[in-house]
Amino acid sequence: MSTLARPSSRPHNPCFSSGPCAKRPGWSPAVLDGALVGRSHRSGPGKARLKAVIDRSAKLLGLPADYRLAIVPASDTGALELALWSLLGARGIDALAWESFGAGWVSDIKGQLGLEDVRVIEADYGEIADLGRVDPARDVVFTWNGTTSGVRVPDGEWIADDRTGLTICDATSAVFAMRLPWSKIDVATYSWQKVMGGEAAHGVIILSPRAAERLESHVPSWPMPKIFRLTKGGKLVESIFEGATINTPSMLCVEDALDGLGWAERIGGLEALIGRSEANLASIADWVDRTPWVDFLARDPATRSSTSVCLGMVDPWFARLSEDEQSAVPKRIEALLDAEGVAYDINGYRDAPPGLRIWAGATVDTADLVALFPWLDWAYATAKQELAAVA
Numbered sequence: 001m002s003t004l005a006r007p008s009s010r011p012h013n014p015c016f017s018s019g020p021c022a023k024r025p026g027w028s029p030a031v032l033d034g035a036l037v038g039r040s041h042r043s044g045p046g047k048a049r050l051k052a053v054i055d056r057s058a059k060l061l062g063l064p065a066d067y068r069l070a071i072v073p074a075s076d077t078g079a080l081e082l083a084l085w086s087l088l089g090a091r092g093i094d095a096l097a098w099e100s101f102g103a104g105w106v107s108d109i110k111g112q113l114g115l116e117d118v119r120v121i122e123a124d125y126g127e128i129a130d131l132g133r134v135d136p137a138r139d140v141v142f143t144w145n146g147t148t149s150g151v152r153v154p155d156g157e158w159i160a161d162d163r164t165g166l167t168i169c170d171a172t173s174a175v176f177a178m179r180l181p182w183s184k185i186d187v188a189t190y191s192w193q194k195v196m197g198g199e200a201a202h203g204v205i206i207l208s209p210r211a212a213e214r215l216e217s218h219v220p221s222w223p224m225p226k227i228f229r230l231t232k233g234g235k236l237v238e239s240i241f242e243g244a245t246i247n248t249p250s251m252l253c254v255e256d257a258l259d260g261l262g263w264a265e266r267i268g269g270l271e272a273l274i275g276r277s278e279a280n281l282a283s284i285a286d287w288v289d290r291t292p293w294v295d296f297l298a299r300d301p302a303t304r305s306s307t308s309v310c311l312g313m314v315d316p317w318f319a320r321l322s323e324d325e326q327s328a329v330p331k332r333i334e335a336l337l338d339a340e341g342v343a344y345d346i347n348g349y350r351d352a353p354p355g356l357r358i359w360a361g362a363t364v365d366t367a368d369l370v371a372l373f374p375w376l377d378w379a380y381a382t383a384k385q386e387l388a389a390v391a
């Protein structure tokens with residue numbers, strides 16, 4: 001480390017949190033001025049707004065015409081648990097986990113639902129589970145982008161076209177930033193506060209015709225809470241997929257989701273969103289390449305996330321530290337950059353190896369990342385000097 005001089009310019013937007021993520025460029029609370037507050041979500045204008053979110057999301061994502069999309073309670077967790085509780089139990093399950101969220105779904109499947117014919121296919125932080133082991137005759141539950149390790153599945157080639165099981169995918173940090181092969185995905189879930197920078201609270205569930213068929217033919221052996229019920233009398237409640245939500249949504253959040261969709265449409269749709277996130281990843285990769293103290297946590301470049309970018313420290317000095325001392329370094333970097341108003345919420349996830357996590361989804365401007373890199377060098381050098389002084 002040659003210098004501790006503070007860099008001269010700062011990111012315009014210091015929000016690099018992995019959720020809730022940065023609002024879109026140009027966002028202000030004024031975009032909510034026209035929100036349908038104080039009115040029923042079941043009124044004509046209320047339903048029209050909910051339906052607009054459904055239709056415009058499906059269009060932007062390029063969903064096949066026979067796929068359904070619904071707004072459901074309790075964010076991505078609510079949407080994914082709705083899927084697990086409603087669909088599982090009909091056949092054996094392959095549950096994939098290579099970081100904290102995947103591990104959470106495994107604990108739902110085994111610990112809460114008590115299902116026994118479950119093969120857990122795991123890998124450690126930085127690695128990806130052996131996708132080749134997935135059996136197309138079984139249901140598979142997986143996370144497209146592991147937000148806490150920055151490891152994503154590289155593609156959908158490992159999913160058989162003629163599978164008989166369902167593919168149930170937690171896609172929350174992937175959707176709108178990564179190309180998802182819809183013909184390979186039977187259920188996808190996400191929330192608004194990730195790539196689109198929307199407000200938290202609501203989840204979205206996408207169902208293929210095969211998933212809809214399972215919902216109508218399979219009756220789970222456990223009780224089903226009202227907020228998970230997508231069927232009535234063995235038939236899908238189609239109105240839910242037209243905007244008649246199961247319970248009351250926030251029309252402020254709905255307005256904000258519409259604002260995000262409008263922004264995405266204006267800048268060029270899904271390809272533009274993916275392009276922004278990939279450009280962000282490329283700029284980080286370029287800085288990592290020329291920076292000796294840092295490296296991606298994801299071992300295989302093909303699995304590097306373009307949204308939740310997780311970085312480890314690879315300096316020999318850092319390797320010699322105790323575990324507690326190692327954890328103190330990214331914590332200090334986060335605090336230094338927070339105090340400078342340069343970057344917020346960039347410490348890695350608590351269960352992940354000590355490191356940094358920088359959101360690089362579509363709402364983040366590449367110029368802000370470029371302005372952040374000298375600050376990361378500065379903060380690392382400062383933290384290192386401080387720690388060396390007390391050692």
Ligand SMILES: Cc1ncc(COP(=O)(O)O)c(C=O)c1O
Nearest residue numbers: 019075076077101147172173191
């Ligand atoms: C991959 C993944 N799954 C699930 C969740 C939980 O999402 P929510 O808080 O929207 O329920 C997150 C949140 O960061 C996530 O990144």
